[in-house]
Amino acid sequence: MNQRKIRILFGLVVTLLVLIPVLTGNRPLLLERFELDLYDLRLQQTLVNEPDPRIVIVDVDEKTMVHEGRWPWSRDKVGALVDQLFDQYGVAIVGFDVVFSEPDTQLSQYTLQQISEGKADLSLKELLNLSTYLYPDQRFASAIDARPVVLGFPFDHGTLVKTNTKQVGAVAAPVTPAIEQMQDLPIPTAQGMIGNLPLLQARTLWSGFFDNPSVDTDGVYRRVPLLQRYQDQYYPSLSLAMMMALFGETEVTPVLEADASGELFAITAVDVAGIPIPVDERSNVLVPYRGEQGSFPYVSATDVLRGTADPATLDGAIVLVGTTAAGLFDLRVTPMSNRYPGVEVHANILSGMLDERIRHQPDYTVAVELVQLLISGLLMSLLIPRLSVTRGAILTTIWVSMLVVFNFYAWTELMWVIPLGYTLALVVLLFIFQQTTGYFFETRNRMQLANVFGQYIPPEIVDELNTEGAEAQLQGESRDMTVFFSDIRGFTGLSESLTPQQLTRMINVYLTPMTQVIHGHRGTVDKYIGDAIMAFWGAPLTNPEHPRHALDAAMQMQAEIRNVNNLLRSEGLPEIEVGMGLNTGEMNVGNMGSSFRMAYTVMGDAVNLASRLESLTKFFGVPVLVSGELAERIPEYRFMELDRARVKGRAEPVVLYQPLGVAAELDAAVLAQADQFEVMLADYRAQRWEEALAVLDTLDAEVISGVLIELYRDRIEQQMCAPSEEWDGVHNHDSK
Structure with a gap:
């Protein structure tokens, strides 16, 4: 296979x-x-990196634990903290990133101390119910x-x-009724819950989970x-519950979409007070992190209790009470940090919901990804194999x-x-595969090309062939080309007079420079x-200038033969004519x-004609003979x-030419002399024998071949002595 x-x-x-997959x-x-x-990288590069002053985190930090225990x-x-936040600082809402699941049965030492120091401002009703008010859970319940x-x-x-045990504490109120279409959705389903004390849960309309499955x-x-399922009811996350509290809502509306058949449903958003919050099929919301830790104002809880916090920071704020102290185990691994406060995760979600700045992954992004993959695969599979390494890398x-x-x-x-x-x-995999296999195939091609062409064409052409592939070059095809034949005249007689060593030396002295000239003019030795x-010329690489290159090579080889003869003469070997x-x-x-031996070669009638022309050079006494087809292609030559x-082998006459050289250089x-000879040829074909002979007498045998002059003289005299009625000026060569 190719x-x-x-x-x-x-x-x-x-x-x-x-x-x-x-x-x-x-x-x-x-x-x-x-x-x-990659998700983390995109997130980190597109952070808002601006604090959100609307949401304030009241932090149970190291400072607070030093002063408050x-x-x-x-x-x-905790109740006093709530009172301070609402009464002194005027916050909008307060959310707790903690659970109060166990009763606090001790007398309120904090309240007693506040009363004894005159810091507690209790109403008459509260004083009358002081015994009840001194119980901590009751104090906290009254605060909320x-x-x-x-x-x-x-x-x-x-x-x-x-x-x-399946449940501890009271169950919060669900935020959406049981919807039949939601039962089969992959929304996280809890097996149990750890709720707040019933006394506390009964005093608030809103609760939200802070775990993350x-x-x-x-x-x-x-x-x-944003939602979890428990006992076929749906409950909100802490951030969603705070969003509901902010707008005074007690329910949310799941946005469901059906497929084309109308049977399969998927949740795509959760609507709160007309604000759709996009979620995935599991009701997950992507946390819209604003930046590193500290993207929200932090206020130490002890400063709130002591009344020393900045009122401008807390006035009208959405407050989240949480912990960042290392020993309280509320630090999470996030794309921002390996030690990120969990309370700030909820703050980021709430901030994103308020700004409608929630990124999401709609179900149709799967189709977008499939299109990406398909186009990438087709591009890398169909185009890269057709391109060079550099162009393939650029395209990729x-x-x-x-x-x-x-x-x-x-x-x-x-x-x-x-x-x-x-x-x-996929792109990287296919690119590596295509380039790797391309390298191995190219290595194989180089070896194959070197075996086939290495001895016959110059190395630089072999390098050019590597860019096109060996298989395409080795297949048989019909092509416009120029073919060349040369032969040493009288070689048989010369070989009989030489020893085998001398003959070998003479052939090597002759063939080496001739081959160099052919290679120098981009020719292929068949x-x-x-x-x-x-x-x-013209294969294996296409060469539009093949007639010119071939003729230039032939003329240079004739000039090089003089150097060859000088070397042969210096070694006592006979000179040659070609x-x-x-x-x-x-x-x-x-x-x-055949299956036993193959060769890259040319065949056809045009090849046979070149061989006939080479054999006719001796007949006309000229060193180089070309066809009219070649002469028409090189107008600058004379x-x-x-x-x-x-x-032999052709019924139609062939016009034979001798190349004299580049006209401008002659x-x-x-x-x-060439013009005179062509005048003679015109007289000869017009049967003006006397005029033709007169022109022949003016030709210089040093310029025009003496053999050629005598050939035409004999032909004219023969026609003058014994005219032939069938004579048409065309000579028949029946031998090779």
Whole structure:
């Protein structure tokens, strides 16, 4: 199979195999990690990096624990914190990123101390009920009563079952009725819950879970579900519950979409007070991180309790009470940091919901990814095998850049999260495969080309061939070319007078410079036939100037023969004369032969004519003979027409020319002699015998071949003595 077809077929097969995991949703873990890393990179490069003053985190930090004691505190102190936030600082809502699941049964030491120091401002009613008010849980319950306070709680996903317990504390109110279409959706389903004390839960309208069952496989907080299912009811996350409290809503509306058949539903958003919050099929929202830790104002809880916090920071703020102290274990691994406060994760989600700045991954992004993969696979499979390494690398770089730019546009402008890692992996895989196999095929081609052409054509042409491929060059084809034959005159007699060593030396002295000249003019040596040389131009590389290159080579070889004869003479070897014939035309070229031996050669009638022309050089007494087809292709040369002849194998006459050289470089005397000879030839064909003989007498045998002059003299005299009625001025050559 053709190497290119192999590379294309493999690329298409790999592309199809890559599409399967995308369609089934079962992607390799390594590529999933790569996709997550790319998500983090995009997120980190597009952070807002501006604090959001609307949301303030009241922090149980190291400073607070030094002044107020270690967490958890007595509930009366937590109640006092709530009173301070609403009464002194005028916050909008308060959310707790903690759960109050166990009763606090001790007397309120904090309240007693406040009363004794005169710091507690109790109403008459509260004084009358002081015994009840001194219980911490009751104190906290009174603080949150009728206020927009959101309590937090965690769902359980298997821990409580081991203790034969499913629920601790009170169940919060669900935020959406049971909807039949939602029962089969892959929304996280809890097996149990750890709720707040019934006394506390009864005093608030809003509660939200702060656990995250949707942590990614690498343990990083990138997505958090807005809803979880428990006992066929749906409950909100802490950030969603705070959003509801902010707008005074007690319910949310899941946005469901059906497929074309109207049977399969998927949740696409959660609507709060007319604000749709996009989610995935598991109700997960991608956390819209604003920046590194500290993207929200932090106020130490002890400063709130002592009344020393900045009122401008807290006035009208949305407050989240949480912990950042290292020993309280509320630090998470996020794309921002390996130690990121969990409370700030909720703050980021709430900020994103308020700004409607939630990126999402609609179900149709799968179709977008499939199109990316398909185009990438076709591009890398069909085009790269046809290009050089450099052009292939440039095309791949351009395509990857287009993918990245489109992905970045979708990320920043459309708020779409389109998977990119799988597509990049496919592009890199196919690029490496195509370039690697291309390298091995190219190495094989070089070896093959070197074996076939290395002895016959110059190395630089072999290098050029490597860019086109050996298989295409070796296949037989019909092509316009120029073919060349040369032969040493009288070689048989010369060989009989020489020893084998002398003969070998003479052939080497002759063939070496002749081959160098052929190579120097981009010719291909077909074969050596004893002392004869067969060469051609126009293959294996296409060469529009092949007639000119071939004739230039022949003329240079005739000049080089003088140097060859000087060397032969200096070594006591006989000098040589060489006849050369050239023809241009259509001929078949390719790797021809048998299953035992192959050769890259040319065949056809045009080749046979060149061989006939070479044999006729001796008949006309000229060193080089060319056909009219070749002479027409090189107008800058001066050719002298010698004859019209019928050669063996051709019924139609062939016009024979002797090349004299580049017209602009010839002596005037030579040009004048050539003009005179052609005048004689015109008289000869018009049967003006006397005029033709008169012109022959003026020709210089040093310029015009003496053999040629005598040939025409004999022909004219023969016609004058014995005219032939069939004479048409065309000579028949029946021998080779």
